[in-house]
Amino acid sequence: MDTTKKLTEAALLSSLFIVITIIAVCTGFGYAIYLDFIVPIFFCIICLKCDLKYTVLSGITSLLMISLVLGNLGTAIWASQSVLLGIICGCLINKSSTVMDDLVYGSMLGVIIMVFIDIYASALIGYSFMSEFQGYSKLIYFYGYADFIYYLMIALFPFGMVFCIYFLSLVIGHKLHILSSNSLKKFLVFKNFRLLNQFLCCSKKVFYMCVFYLTIFEITNILDIKTELVYLKTLFISIGYLCTYFVIRDSCMSLQNFIITKFRKVAYARISFLIVVISLFLILKITVIGLIIINAFLNKKMNVRLTQINIVNKQINILIEK
Template identity: 95%
Template sequence: MNTTKKLTEAALLSSLFIVITIIAVGTGFGYAIYLDFIVPIFFCIICLKCDLKYTVLSGITSLLIISLVLGNLGTAIWASQSVLLGIICGYLINKSPTIMDDLVYGSMLGVVIMVFIDIYASALIGYSFMKEFQGYSKLIYFNGYADSIYYLMIALFPFGMVFCIYFLSLIMAHKLHILTSNSLKKLLVFKNFRFLNQFLCCSKKVFYMCVFYLTIFEIINILNIKTELVYLKTIFISIGYLCMYFVIRDSCMSLQNFIITKFRKVAYARISFLIVVISLFLMFKITVIGLIIINAFLNKKMNIRLAQINIVNKQINILIEK
């Protein structure tokens, strides 16, 4: 009975999506905020309400019907990017790991999806966000770091999209009263982000996964291994930048929390952060390696990462009880 209900709900929501999309695209409004934000949030809500398998089925059938009715394959391909991002966010919200784990996985998958979709979208509709970012990077002259800025933009774009879709979907799902207890906790974390930010971190598994990726990334650079496949290179480097961000962020947060716990002085933590920032500018790679080693030591001796996660869970449980 429950399966039939979810299938019916997915079918009804798919029908609603098809009608709205045809109207939006037909009137010219579908190429603005609608395809970029409303569509992924819509499918994220479907995933939260109707489970993953019915959402995937809904997405496939909806995109097929839209492409046949409009006769515009480019629109369907562009919409497929939003549908996939929405499904990914919905799946991650329903899972038990921390918000930071969700953002890591979502951002990485987002890079892969958006780069490959860009290949087909640029050929059919003539727009490519990669080419646009390449133009921006050339305008920003910063000691010859145009390529680095280009890859950084590509890394940040999916990260920003996933973050917005994830957060807005949680708010919308809360309004519709379809959040589970686990996803409700994630919403409360966002609402109390200002106070919990310093304790938010990736799980140990995800942190060391990022460290492993960066190790492979650095070995390939040292060996000067290159590929002629531009899109594969773009994905590889952009994910490397994402891993770099999450590793540096988590390591800095853990170090500051340790200093505050050890010395009971917030000023010491701020001074240490300033030293890390200056060191990153002066000797980036050595500083990153040092942060990873310090973080590994803190995890081994104090299990500081688990302690931070427990602090967040404790505070959220207190808010739920209120």
């Protein structure tokens, strides 16, 4: 009975999506915010309500119907990217993982999806968002920063998309009363973000995964190993930038929490953060290595990362019991 209900709900939501998409595209509204934000949130909600297999089936049938009715391959390709991002966010929200782990996985998968979609889009319809980003990066006066800006934009764009889809889907899911226990906890994390922000961190597994990736990234640079495949190079470098951000962010938070716990002085934590920021601008690689070593020591001796996760879980459980 439950299976039939979910299948029926997925079918009805698919029909609604097809009708709205056709209207939005025909009126021109679909090429504004609809395909970029509304479509992924729509499929994330379907995933939260109807489970993964029905969401995937809904996505395939919806995209097929849209491409056949409109006869517009570009719209189908663009929509497929949004559908995949929505499904990924829905799966991550339902998992019993931390919010930061979800953002790491979602951002990396987002980069992979958007690059592969760009391959097909540029070959079939002649449009490439990577080429557009490259044009923006060349506007930078100092050429030495053009490549950095280019890869940074490719890394930040899916990260921003995933974050918005993830957050807005949680808010809408809570309004619709369809959040599971895991997703409800993540909604409460965002709702109490000011209180919990300093304790949000990745799990040890994800943190050291990012560290391992950065190690490989740096070894290839030292050995001057390069590839002529543009898309592979873009993937490798963009994910490296994402890993760098999450490693720096997590390490700084853990260091500040340790200083506050050890010395009971918020001022010391702020001073240390200022020193880290200045060091990142002056000696980026050395500072990142230092932060990783300090964080590894704190994890080994004090298990600071697990302590932060436990603080967040304890606070969320208190809120749920209320």
